[in-house]
Amino acid sequence: MSNPSKQRGTAWESAFVAYLREHHNPDARRNVQMGAKDIGDVDGYFLHAAELKAEKSITLADYIAQANRERIHAGQPFGCAVVKRRMKGVADGYVVRDVRTDVRLMNRLFDMENGLRVVDPQLYEALDKRHREAA
Structure with missing residues (x-):
């Protein structure tokens, strides 16, 4: 090349x-x-x-x-x-x-996290902890 x-x-x-x-x-x-x-x-x-x-x-x-x-x-x-x-x-x-795309992504993340929190609070807490520690 x-x-x-x-x-x-x-x-x-x-x-x-x-x-x-x-x-x-x-x-x-x-x-x-x-x-x-x-x-x-x-x-x-x-x-x-x-x-x-x-x-x-x-x-x-x-x-x-x-x-x-x-x-x-x-x-x-x-x-x-x-x-x-x-x-x-x-x-x-x-x-x-762009901001439009980022807001769509954040809305999706928000909806998915809230859905998981309702369906399986323990899994939500474990994943939340894992990803907070990884940052």
Whole structure:
């Protein structure tokens, strides 16, 4: 691969997938590009079409528009851009979405947590404790 920008992008996607496999979903993988019907760069980021960017100049509006288009193609409820932070590792990168998408995500999380709290309070408490400690 002779294009340095493409090499940086591929390295960022691979590093993000490795991070997801360790901390989120062992089945995460890079997607094959599909042109006009692209479904995001990574599969396995729960409920999301993820558009990964490792660029010197960051253009959030373009990234979010692309992620929102690709989430429709991927059949996912949410789109996000995962932006590499210069000179930092994956855990210090940024996950970015527009406010509309974030509010939909928070509403879903709120409804699911409240539903679990009603159906199985002990499980809710255990999961809440686990995730608070992980932060």
